[in-house]
Amino acid sequence: MSLRPPEPTVRDVGEFGLIAAITEGLGPTASVPVSVGDDCAVLAPTGRLAVSTDAMIEDVHFKRVWSSAHDVGRKAVASAMADVEAMGARPLGLVVSASLPKDLPASWARELTAGIRAEAELCGAQLVGGDITSGDKIGIVCTVFGDLEGRTPTLRCGAVPGQVVAYIGNLGMAEAGLTVLRRGFRSPAAVVNAHRVPAPPYGQGIVASEAGAGAMIDCSDGLVADLRHIAEASGVVIALETDALQVAEPQKTVAAAIGGAEPLDFILRGGDDHALLATFAPGRVPAGWTVIGGVAAADGTPGVLVDGRPWDADGGWTHF
Structure with missing residues (x-):
């Protein structure tokens, strides 16, 4: 009989290990000349910026028994980026702040990140930064940016x-x-x-x-x-x-x-x-x-x- 080692938690991986996993492969583009890795990202919109933020809290907006981590990541981005769409702007970038329990499996956090990046790619935006902290429940805050590209915002x-x-x-x-x-x-x-x-x-x-x-x-x-x-x-x-x-x-x-x-x-x-x-x-x-x-x-x-x-x-x- 073999015993599997316990699955690593976010505490085991650590803040900077999580950040490295989340930001792997991200880099500058024409519309995001400074991406992750500095104190701020720098966006280069062609017009005025539309900005919105949206929070998702465990047991208020989602339950882990109902949704996969990938689902939760996609939903967090979709619910925020829909506001950019409603202004008539083109999705450009987003920053994500996450509060995660210390005993959360690290695999759940990685799947959450995969969902965030998948939805960002679907809408044409880029993850450009964020923050991670610990908390009793999962909380995700997405701040999103849209480029009006010279259009007047629709109010x-x-x-x-x-x-x-x-x-x-x-x-x-x-x-x-x-x-x-x-x-x-x-x-x-x-x-x-x-x-x-x-x-x-x-x-x-x-x-x-x-x-x-x-x-x-x-x-x-x-x-x-x-x-x-x-x-x-x-x-x-x-x-x-x-x-x-x-x-x-x-x-x-x-x-x-x-x-x-x-x-x-x-x-x-x-x-x-x-x-x-x-x-x-x-x-x-x-x-x-x-x-x-x-x-x-x-x-x-x-x-x-x-x-x-x-x-x-x-x-x-x-x-x-």
Whole structure:
């Protein structure tokens, strides 16, 4: 009988050993003339920079029993970089700060890094630095940078009456996946995978900007909640038509399995898919986007109408 030696932990590898593993193969490029290894990275955008940051905390945004380390790394980057897309910027670079328990297997940390780098490559950005510290739970903070390349940023406050509202990406799939995982199941795979690794429609933020989008937002809190953000910032009413929303078969399957819930609720309330929502002049909606409503003047309080009625139900993600 042979006994395997215990798997090395991050304590065994040490801070600088982890940093060396994380940064292996990274170096300068035309848009990142100074990469890892100095006190700061140096970026060389062609236009103004869009900057955002996003945190993921274990047992709040993910659970290790639900997601692999690779999944967590990809999700951390995707959820942050979707904000860059929503401004109409091109993903350029990111820095990642991680808090890791000392007894975390070093292999988990390496897989986390692989996921971060895989998603960065997928969206066209480069990991340029970060920080590592110890903590009781895993925490990951991604700060991301996007190059506007001479374009005007697309803000939440630019919706005007007469425009249409459209989206591209997934809606409500991650929420259906979270519902499944909370009940101890792992299927349908399509919704579970959508929760584990969201799929922002990379490149479509620029497409929307160049099509003259009035307002745009990353759909992270939920469809109605994020449309409300646009409505309130723009001082308008957004009229959402649910007939235009397509409920996927896996969402119907989950709704039926949990006791006949309304599958449309996954779409209206659920966040974490990181689709893009935007407003356009009629006739200027880019290919691949789906029109789901319109923008009207607000006679009173700005907000969202769902099939002509004010939306007063709970829904949408908040932390507190």
